[in-house]
Amino acid sequence: EAEVAQSPRYKITEKSQAVAFWCDPISGHATLYWYRQILGQGPELLVQFQDESVVDDSQLPKDRFSAERLKGVDSTLKIQPAELGDSAMYLCASSLRMGKDNEQFFGPGTRLTVL
C-alpha cells in the first residue's frame, strides 16, 4: 500500500541551529500539506502546496520557517534558527488533488526536540 514517507523520524537539535525535514508524498498526489502538532493539541496546517505552488502558508512563521516543493513531488520544510517552542511533531500529508471530499493521507511524522 502506498504511503507518505518522512525523514528523519526523530530530530534533536539545539536552539539557534537549522533543521530540515523531508517528505515524499504518495505517487501521483498533487497536493501536499505540512502540519505541526504540539503535544496535547491537534495538528495545525503550516503550508499547503498544489504541485509546486504554495496554496496556503498563512500559518507559517515566515521569519524562520521555509518550505519548498521544487518539482512538485517531494518537499522540504526548514527551520532556521530553531527555538524551544518549535518542539513538536511535524506531519506531512498528501491528497490526490484539491477538490470536494478529497482524503488526506498522513506520514508518520518527524518528532523535533529543541534543547
Added chain:
Amino acid sequence: DQQVKQNSPSLSVQEGRISILNCDYTNSMFDYFLWYKKYPAEGPTFLISISSIKDKNEDGRFTVFLNKSAKHLSLHIVPSQPGDSAVYFCAARVNFGNEKLTFGTGTRLTIIP
C-alpha cells in the same frame, strides 16, 4: 480561538461496549467533518467522514452523527475492541477553496479488556 473542540481528553470503555466520542465546532462555514485515528509514533489515519447534508454515516462498527443546529458531532464505535485504543481527532473543513483541515485537540480512547 479553538474552532473545533473535543472536551474530553480521555475516555475508558469496556471491551464490547459502545464508545462515544464527542466534538463541537463553532465555525458555521464548516460543511465537511472527518474523524482520524492516531496510534503512537504513527501519523493520523482517516476513519470516517460526513458531509453537512447528512446527519449520519455508517461504516462497519463506526458511525458518525452530525447535529448541525447544535454544531455537534459524535463518533460511535460498537462494539469496542482493544485495537480501537488510540487518540481520535475530529477535523472539519470548508468544502471549497483549499480544503484546510481544522483539528480538535483529540480524545485518548482506552478499551479495557
